[in-house]
Amino acid sequence: MRIAEINDIASVATEIGGGLRARGHTVDYYYPRLVGAKLHPNIKPITGPLRALDWLDLIRRIRAGRYDLVHIHYAYLGNIGALGGFPYILHCHGTDLRGGTAFTRPLIANAIRQARHVFYSTPDLAGWVLPLRPDAEFLPNPVDTALFAPKTPPSAHQSAWVACALTEVKGAGRILRACRLLAETHPGLRIDAFGGGEYTAAFRELPNVTLYARHPRSRLPQIIDEHGIVIGQARLGAAGMAELEAMACGRPVVTWFNEQGAYAEPPPFLSAVDGDDIARLVGRLADDPALRDRAGAAGRAWVERHHAVDRVVDRVEAVARAIVRGEPIPAAPAA
Known part of the structure; x- marks a missing residue:
């Protein structure tokens, strides 16, 4: 499969993408500019035109890449997939839901509803996601246990x-x-x-x-x-x-x-x-x-x-393959 990973939160996209590449899939990473990300939530809307231009550029590049599927991290960024008209998995991480404003909440809801599948990375986010997508799924974050390993007791x-x-x-x-x-x-x-x-x-x-x-x-x-x-x-x-x-x-x-x-x-x-x-x-x-x-x-x-990387990649790969083939999403294993 050809998969585009958009954005990276806590290295989750990096870990999943690396695991998919190891299995023979083509994975490319795209990083939105996130103009004004550190501004106060009430001021961020003024950056909308610049972000729109960035999104349009991302959509153009993703279309040119002819990907089978796009995996988007951070809820409102799912609108890149909705606007681009390509199939996408939306991955929610926390602040993208808890930090929603009157401006971003409708965008978040739209992104969640239009995704082919929705993952959320911590179990407390169920209350935010499930009312909009009852089929959304808790996917434990992948942890690189080779890198994060004890050297001393x-x-x-x-x-x-x-x-x-x-x-x-x-x-x-x-x-x-x-x-x-x-x-x-x-x-x-x-x-x-x-x-x-x-x-x-x-x-x-x-x-x-x-x-x-x-x-x-x-x-x-x-x-x-x-x-x-x-x-x-x-x-x-x-x-x-x-x-x-x-x-x-x-x-x-x-x-x-x-x-x-x-x-x-x-x-x-x-x-x-x-x-x-x-x-x-x-x-x-x-x-x-x-x-x-x-x-x-x-x-x-x-x-x-x-939280082993292979366990998480197994699930993402299974969901992605079902979407690409037009098949029902297979049932999730117990966390």
Whole structure:
């Protein structure tokens, strides 16, 4: 098959495309310019004419490529497929749905309805997608378990890494409280994070937190491996790539996970609802190196079973082949 991957969120398109190429399919990547992506949502509509020109150029190039199917990542970008009139799979990732505005919500709904099939990457997105597409499917994100792998055991490091952005949507306020509590109960515990987000200044004031400028993604496995504990998002209730990649690195992950029915086998996160829970669990892990190793090994094994690249590529390939052949979409295996 000839497949075009449009956009890339958390390297999902890269991982899937690489897996499809390894199976003999032709896969090309296209990256929209996303003009004005960092502007306030109420201001973004003024960039509409520039984005429209970019979309028209993408449509022209995709048509010239004579692809059998297009796989589009980020909900409203599905309108590239709708406008271009070619068959597409729409892959929703989170902010593309949760961050919808009065301007983008109709575009998102149109893109979802016109897609040949819809995937969503975290189970909490079901409430956003299923009312529009009851046949939409939760597809676990592919994790490169060869790249994200433990080089040292977590017991070798008594330090914590905050893997999520320091924003309200990620529950940074709860993590901030946890860090304040840990500064009192475990003053020797070093906590590191990337700066960025509305809570950055508050974290910078804490004596036990060190903030760093963002590094290239290629450095993430090493950064994770230099810490014994990972703190993930504390608000959304579902795991993203940051939490999954940390688990693949054999690190125990303290996060809020509230989607137990999404998997046939619940993930071994250390689930924490608020800042007090986070501080208690992180403190317990900091005090018990053997527990860090056991929890880390269990998480690594679970990711290998449920988020391996080949497993995800199997499903995308099966759906794509059915669409290209004009056949019904085969039933999805249990997550």
